[in-house]
Amino acid sequence: MTQQTYIGKPINRLDGLDKVTGKAKYAAEFDTPNLLHGYVVNSTIAKGKIKKINTQDALGLPGVIKVFTHENRPKLAWFDMSYKDQDAPPGSPFRPLRDAKIRYSAQPIALVIAETFELARYAASLVTVEYEEMAHQSDLEANRHRARKPASGMASLLKPPPPKPKGNFEAAFAAAPLQVTGEYVHAVEHHNPMEMFATTVVYEKGRNKSGGKYTVYDKTQGVTNSILYAAQVFDIPFKDIRVISPYVGGGFGSGLRPQYQLFMAMMAARELKRSVKVVLTRQQMFSFGHRPATIQTVALGASAEGDMTALYHSAVGETSQFEDYTEIVVNYGGMLYPPENVTLDHQIVSLDVNTPLDMRAPGGVTGISALECAVDELAFKAGIDPVEFRLKNYTDRDPLADLPYSSKELRECFRQGAERFGWLKRNPEPRSMRDGHNLIGWGMATGIWEASQAAARAEAVLLVNGKLRVSSATADIGTGTYTIMTQIAADTLGMPLEDVTFKLGDTDMPAAPIEGGSWTAATVGTAVKTVCEELAKKLFKLARKMPDSPFASVSFNEVVFVNKMIQLKKDSLMAVALQSVVDSNGGAAVRQISTGLPNMLKQRKYTRSAHSAVFAEVTVDEDLGTVRVTRIVSAVAAGRILNPKTARSQILGGMVWGIGKALEEESVIDHQFGRFMNHSLAEYHVAVNADVHDLDVIFVDEHDDIVNPLGVKGLGEIGLVGVPAAIANAVFHATGKRIRQLPITLDKLL
Amino acid sequence: MTLTAKAAPSTKQPPSLPAMHTVKLTVNGIETELQLAPWTSLLDALREYMHLTGTKKGCDHGQCGACTVLVNGKRINACLTLAIMQEGNEITTIEGLARKDADGKDGLHPIQQAFMDHDAFQCGYCTPGQICSAVGMMNEGHARTADDIRELMSGNICRCGAYTNIVDAIQSVMNPQPDAA
Numbered sequence: 055m056t057q058q059t060y061i062g063k064p065i066n067r068l069d070g071l072d073k074v075t076g077k078a079k080y081a082a083e084f085d086t087p088n089l090l091h092g093y094v095v096n097s098t099i100a101k102g103k104i105k106k107i108n109t110q111d112a113l114g115l116p117g118v119i120k121v122f123t124h125e126n127r128p129k130l131a132w133f134d135m136s137y138k139d140q141d142a143p144p145g146s147p148f149r150p151l152r153d154a155k156i157r158y159s160a161q162p163i164a165l166v167i168a169e170t171f172e173l174a175r176y177a178a179s180l181v182t183v184e185y186e187e188m189a190h191q192s193d194l195e196a197n198r199h200r201a202r203k204p205a206s207g208m209a210s211l212l213k214p215p216p217p218k219p220k221g222n223f224e225a226a227f228a229a230a231p232l233q234v235t236g237e238y239v240h241a242v243e244h245h246n247p248m249e250m251f252a253t254t255v256v257y258e259k260g261r262n263k264s265g266g267k268y269t270v271y272d273k274t275q276g277v278t279n280s281i282l283y284a285a286q287v288f289d290i291p292f293k294d295i296r297v298i299s300p301y302v303g304g305g306f307g308s309g310l311r312p313q314y315q316l317f318m319a320m321m322a323a324r325e326l327k328r329s330v331k332v333v334l335t336r337q338q339m340f341s342f343g344h345r346p347a348t349i350q351t352v353a354l355g356a357s358a359e360g361d362m363t364a365l366y367h368s369a370v371g372e373t374s375q376f377e378d379y380t381e382i383v384v385n386y387g388g389m390l391y392p393p394e395n396v397t398l399d400h401q402i403v404s405l406d407v408n409t410p411l412d413m414r415a416p417g418g419v420t421g422i423s424a425l426e427c428a429v430d431e432l433a434f435k436a437g438i439d440p441v442e443f444r445l446k447n448y449t450d451r452d453p454l455a456d457l458p459y460s461s462k463e464l465r466e467c468f469r470q471g472a473e474r475f476g477w478l479k480r481n482p483e484p485r486s487m488r489d490g491h492n493l494i495g496w497g498m499a500t501g502i503w504e505a506s507q508a509a510a511r512a513e514a515v516l517l518v519n520g521k522l523r524v525s526s527a528t529a530d531i532g533t534g535t536y537t538i539m540t541q542i543a544a545d546t547l548g549m550p551l552e553d554v555t556f557k558l559g560d561t562d563m564p565a566a567p568i569e570g571g572s573w574t575a576a577t578v579g580t581a582v583k584t585v586c587e588e589l590a591k592k593l594f595k596l597a598r599k600m601p602d603s604p605f606a607s608v609s610f611n612e613v614v615f616v617n618k619m620i621q622l623k624k625d626s627l628m629a630v631a632l633q634s635v636v637d638s639n640g641g642a643a644v645r646q647i648s649t650g651l652p653n654m655l656k657q658r659k660y661t662r663s664a665h666s667a668v669f670a671e672v673t674v675d676e677d678l679g680t681v682r683v684t685r686i687v688s689a690v691a692a693g694r695i696l697n698p699k700t701a702r703s704q705i706l707g708g709m710v711w712g713i714g715k716a717l718e719e720e721s722v723i724d725h726q727f728g729r730f731m732n733h734s735l736a737e738y739h740v741a742v743n744a745d746v747h748d749l750d751v752i753f754v755d756e757h758d759d760i761v762n763p764l765g766v767k768g769l770g771e772i773g774l775v776g777v778p779a780a781i782a783n784a785v786f787h788a789t790g791k792r793i794r795q796l797p798i799t800l801d802k803l804l
Numbered sequence: 805m806t807l808t809a810k811a812a813p814s815t816k817q818p819p820s821l822p823a824m825h826t827v828k829l830t831v832n833g834i835e836t837e838l839q840l841a842p843w844t845s846l847l848d849a850l851r852e853y854m855h856l857t858g859t860k861k862g863c864d865h866g867q868c869g870a871c872t873v874l875v876n877g878k879r880i881n882a883c884l885t886l887a888i889m890q891e892g893n894e895i896t897t898i899e900g901l902a903r904k905d906a907d908g909k910d911g912l913h914p915i916q917q918a919f920m921d922h923d924a925f926q927c928g929y930c931t932p933g934q935i936c937s938a939v940g941m942m943n944e945g946h947a948r949t950a951d952d953i954r955e956l957m958s959g960n961i962c963r964c965g966a967y968t969n970i971v972d973a974i975q976s977v978m979n980p981q982p983d984a985a
Contacts, residue, residue, distance in 0.1 A: 076898035170841065248927065248963045249927070706968055
C-alpha cells in the first residue's frame with residue numbers, strides 16, 4: 055500500500071553532488087598509510103609455457119618489494135570450486151599465477167610490488183620472460199567446424215539452452231513462398247567501463263589465523279561475489295574480510311566476475327602483511343572477459359501474404375579452453391513471432407582466448423541484431439511496411455514457452471514510436487531519400503529482454519533522530535540504485551526523501567546478488583519495499599504499546615504511514631509521530647532485516663519481458679561510406695518507471711551503446727599472435743559525443759502486478775537490444791545494401 | 805640504498821633510478837611541495853601524492869579525457885603532462901571548481917549544478933573530466949551551436965552514454981533561459 059509521493063517522479067540522482075564535486079570515491083581512491091602499489095605483467099604469447107621469468111632487474115631497484123610469479127606465489131585453494139564466482143560458467147575457472155602454462159594472450163603472469171606506482175610500473179617493464187610457444191587457435195571462423203553443445207551447470211539455470219525444435223522447420227521453409235536466409239557475423243567487443251579495474255586492500259595487523267583484517271575496496275558489480283571469492287581462495291574467515299564498493303565507474307557486465315586485480319591485491323596484502331593497491335591499465339582492460347565473437351544463421355519463411363511460418367536461428371560463439379561461456383542468443387525469435395515450425399540452436403567453439411563475459415544485453419543484442427535484420431528483409435520481400443509486418447506477426451502469448459506475457463505493450467510501442475518518428479512519411483523504396491551526397495535511411499526493429507527477479511536482503515533502521523536508513527549490499531554502477539531505493543523506502547514509510555538514506559556496496563550489509571541482467575530494481579527494490587513494510591508493522595506494534603496510544607484497539611490495516619507519522623486512515627488527527635515511536639523504544643533505533651523473494655508460483659505461469667520499438671535515421675555518405683546516426687526514437691514498455699529521469703538516462707545509454715555496436719565497436723584480433731591489437735580507447739572505438747545526435751525516449755504505460763510487487767521490469771538492457779538492428783535496417787533503406795557483419799564500417803559499404 | 809651487483813643478468817649496467825625532485829604545484833590556489841620521481845604525471849601527482857582523486861584516470865594515454873583539469877584556465881589531459889612541467893601554473897581540479905557562495909560556503913559551479921539537473925552522468929567516473937572540459941571549452945569561446953559542443957566535447961568519452969544530457973547541461977549554462985534565475 056505504498057504511496058507515490060516520490061515513486062514515478064523525475065528526482066535528481068541523489069549521488070549527483072558527490073559525483074560532480076569529485077567526492078565520490080572509486081576503488082583506487084581510498085588512501086591508507088604505507089600503501090604498496092602493484093603492477094601486473096601479462097603474457098605476450100597466446101599459448102605455451104613460461105620457461106623462465108627473470109625478475110632480478112626489477113628486484114634490484116630500491117623500493118621494489120617483491121615480484122610474485124607462479125614460482126613463488128603462496129599456496130592457494132586447491133579446488134576449482136573455491137574459484138567459482140556467482141557468474142562463473144561451467145568449467146574450471148582461470149587461476150592467476152597457478153602454473154607456468156599460458157592459456158591466452160595477455161594472461162597475467164607476474165605482479166610487481168613497489169613503494170610507489172611509478173616504481174612498480176618501471177620495475178614491471180624490467181621483468182623479462184622466456185616462453186615455450188605452442189600453436190594457438192583464436193579464429194572462430196576457421197574453427198567453426200569444431201562447434202559443439204556447451205556443458206550445462208549452475209549458469210544454465212539463468213541462461214537456459216534453446217528448447218527442442220517445434221513443428222518441422224525444413225518442410226515449412228521449403229514450402230514457404232517467401233524466404234530469407236542470411237549469415238550474421240559479430241566482432242568481439244570489450245566492456246571498457248571508464249574506471250579501470252582496481253582493488254585497494256587495507257590491511258590491519260592481527261593475531262588471527264589469516265594474519266590480520268582485510269578491508270577491500272574493489273571495483274565490482276557485487277561485493278558479495280568478491281568476498282566469497284577472496285575468502286575462499288585465500289582461506290580467510292568472513293569475519294576478517296570486508297568488501298566495500300560505494301561507487302563503480304561503470305560495469306556493463308565486466309564486474310560480474312571478480313577480476314584478477316582482486317586476486318593480485320589480496321595475495322600481496324596477505325603475504326606481505328601490508329596494504330596494497332593494484333590498478334589495471336587500459337590495455338589490461340582487454341585482458342579479461344569480452345563479448346564473444348559469433349556467427350549466426352537466420353532463415354525465415356512466410357506465406358505470400360507475409361504470415362511467418364518457419365523460423366531457424368543458430369549461433370556459434372567462442373569460449374575459452376577452460377570454461378563453457380553461454381548466453382541466450384537464439385531464443386528471442388521464438389518468443390516474439392508466431393511460426394509453428396521453429397528450430398533453434400546454440401553452440402560454442404573453444405579457442406585459446408580468455409572466457410567471454412556477459413556484456414550489456416549479453417546474447418540478446420547479438421541474437422536480436424541478426425533476427426530483426428532478417429525480419430526486415432522478409433518484410434521487404436513481402437512488400438509490407440516493417441511495422442505493419444511486425445503487427446501482422448504479433449503474438450500476445452510467448453509461443454516458445456506457450457505462456458501468456460505478464461504484460462506486453464509492444465503494440466503501443468510501435469504506435470507511439472512510429473508517430474514520434476514520423477514513420478508514416480517513409481518511402482519504402484531503398485535509396486529513395488537523399489540530402490546532397492548523403493543517402494538517408496529509416497529503419498526500425500523490435501527489442502525484448504527478460505524481466506527477472508532474484509532474492510535479496512535489506513535492512514531498514516528508524517534511527518533515534520527519527521530518520522530512516524536502509525541498506526543492502528547491492529551496487530550502483532550508474533544505474534540509479536541509490537536514488538530509486540531511497541524513493542521506494544521514503545514512499546513505503548511515508549517519509550520525506552531528505553530523511554531517508556540508502557546505503558549499498560558493503561558486505562557488512564544484508565546480502566544482495568550481483569547487479570546485472572536488468573534485475574536490480576526488481577530484486578533489491580522488492581527487498582527494500584518488504585523490509586520497510588515489515589519495519590512499519592514493528593513500529594505500529596510499538597506505537598500501540600505507547601501510553602494513551604490512539605491505536606490501542608486498531609489493527610495495522612486501519613493506519614497509514616504519512617508525513618513521518620502513523621495515522622488512522624479514518625481520522626488523520628489520530629496520529630503518532632515516528633519520532634515519538636522511536637523515543638518510546640528506550641532510546642534505541644528500531645531495526646528490521648527482511649528478504650525480498652520472487653513469487654515463483656505466480657511468476658512461473660507467465661513469460662515476463664520488457665519490450666521496445668526502435669526507430670533510427672541514418673545518413674550514409676555515398677562517396678565515403680561513412681554512416682551517421684542522426685536520430686533514434688526508442689519506445690519502451692518496461693512496467694512501472696520509478697524515476698523517469700534516471701530511467702531515461704539508462705535508455706539513452708543503451709542507445710549510445712547501440713550506435714557503438716552497430717558502427718564502431720570491434721576488438722580486432724591478429725590471429726598470428728592470438729592477441730587483441732587495438733587495445734586502447736584510441737583504437738577501440740566507442741561512440742563519442744560527436745557520434746550522438748537526436749535521441750528520444752518514450753516510456754509506454756504498462757501495468758504489471760505479476761512481474762514483482764513494484765511492477766518494474768528493469769532498464770539496463772532493453773535500451774540497447776533493438777538499436778543495432780534498427781540502424782542496420784536504416785543503412786539498408788539508405789543504400790540498398792544488407793550488411794550482416796557488425797560493426798558496419800565504411801569498407802563494408804563501398 | 806645502493807643496487808646490489810649480484811642481480812645483473814648481463815654485462816650491461818643494472819637499471820637504476822633517477823633522483824627524486826622537489827616539485828612545487830599550485831592546485832586550487834594552494835601551493836604544495838612534493839618529492840616526486842621526474843616521470844610522475846600530473847595526474848598521478850594529483851591522485852596519488854595530493855589525494856585529489858576527483859581527477860580520474862581512464863586510460864593514462866590522453867585518449868579518454870577523464871583526467872581533464874584546467875591549467876591557467878585551459879583544459880589539458882593531466883595524464884599527458886609531467887607534474888614537474890607544471891610548476892608555476894595555476895592548476896584547477898574538480899575539487900577547486902566550486903565557487904564560494906556569499907556566506908563563504910562551498911557553492912557549485914553552474915556547470916556542476918547543470919550536470920545534476922540534466923542527469924548528465926550515470927556512473928560519474930568521466931564526470932569531473934567532462935565538467936572541467938566544459939568549463940575549458942567555454943573559456944575558449946568557440947562553441948556556438950549544439951554541434952560545436954558535440955565536436956569540442958568529443959575528447960571526453962562517457963561510456964554510460966550521457967552525451968545528449970551533457971550537451972543539454974552545457975547549453976543551459978551557455979544560453980540561460982530568460983526565466984532561469
